Amino acid sequence: MEALLDKIQVAIETGKLEVATENVNKALEEGANPQVIISDALIKGMEVIGQRFQDGKAFVPNLLMSARAMKGSLEILKPLLSDGNNATLGKIVIGTVKGDLHDIGKNLVASMFEGCGFEVINLGIDVSSEQFVKAVKELNADIVCLSALLTTTMNYMAEVIKALEDAGVRDKVKVMVGGAPLNDNFARQIKADAYTSNANAAVQKAKELLGM
Numbered sequence: 001m002e003a004l005l006d007k008i009q010v011a012i013e014t015g016k017l018e019v020a021t022e023n024v025n026k027a028l029e030e031g032a033n034p035q036v037i038i039s040d041a042l043i044k045g046m047e048v049i050g051q052r053f054q055d056g057k058a059f060v061p062n063l064l065m066s067a068r069a070m071k072g073s074l075e076i077l078k079p080l081l082s083d084g085n086n087a088t089l090g091k092i093v094i095g096t097v098k099g100d101l102h103d104i105g106k107n108l109v110a111s112m113f114e115g116c117g118f119e120v121i122n123l124g125i126d127v128s129s130e131q132f133v134k135a136v137k138e139l140n141a142d143i144v145c146l147s148a149l150l151t152t153t154m155n156y157m158a159e160v161i162k163a164l165e166d167a168g169v170r171d172k173v174k175v176m177v178g179g180a181p182l183n184d185n186f187a188r189q190i191k192a193d194a195y196t197s198n199a200n201a202a203v204q205k206a207k208e209l210l211g212m
């Protein structure tokens with residue numbers, strides 16, 4: 001099983017969709033736990049390519065290919081996760097804020113949450129404050145996660161928080177923010193409940209926020 005998980009991780013790192021999905025199916029046939037495939041192969045693979053990218057050893061097309069391989073693999077695993085596993089840790093609404101089209105990191109965070117047992121409603125990219133408020137209200141979300149990769153769009157996060165206040169739901173939902181240009185200081189300034197710099201820490205923080 002270790003060998004199969006390694007193969008999947010390398011397929012994610014190198015952006016090979018077919019190799020990844022083929023080996024995910026093999027691992028499932030051999031009785032692997034879907035959650036383990038996600039945490040021990042898919043997420044590890046994305047972490048490796050993300051680090052290579054940060055070190056200047058991989059480039060945007062590599063990231064996109066890896067994200068595609070990750071997405072394809074997750075499509076196989078997701079239905080298996082919800083089966084008989086209805087008790088979730090909490091409900092998380094996540095989206096990239098208005099004007100911003102970057103979604104690789106946000107999707108990574110969403111997958112990590114899902115893999116760790118949260119129910120995730122992914123609103124996608126270019127999400128307006130109205131859409132965030134509507135989703136939080138209708139779905140009765142525990143946490144709303146805002147992502148931004150541009151210095152121009154990160155300020156929109158303050159507008160989303162203001163809209164949650166205006167709608168009277170700010171005290172019912174925790175707000176987490178993230179994205180490369182953000183930091184703790186910025187999160188405090190806009191009165192978010194938490195900021196983390198990566199997907200792993202995001203899961204820990206979310207559990208903390210919900211008192212777990």
Ligand code: B12
Nearest residue numbers: 100101102103104105145147150151177178179180198199
């Ligand atoms: C890939 C990429 C793109 C792709 C996006 C594809 C996609 N589907 O996402 C494309 C090519 C489309 C693109 C377009 C643009 N991009 Co671009 N892009 C990048 C790049 C190279 C990588 C981003 C990425 O995916 N990183 C890998 C992921 C895994 O990391 P991450 O996103 O940071 O996410 C992690 C954490 O931040 C955190 N996180 C993220 N979100 C959240 C949310 C929460 C709640 C939490 C807790 C944590 C969290 O966890 C994630 C996983 O660990 C960055 C460079 C960089 N160093 O960031 C530039 C970058 C962000 N882009 C930039 C620019 C300028 C643009 C464009 C304006 C370019 C142009 N002139 O057209 C457009 C803007 C389009 C738009 N309106 O959004 C600039 C931004 C500069 C600035 N100061 O604002 C950067 C920094 C490049 C640069 N050095 O100039 N881009």
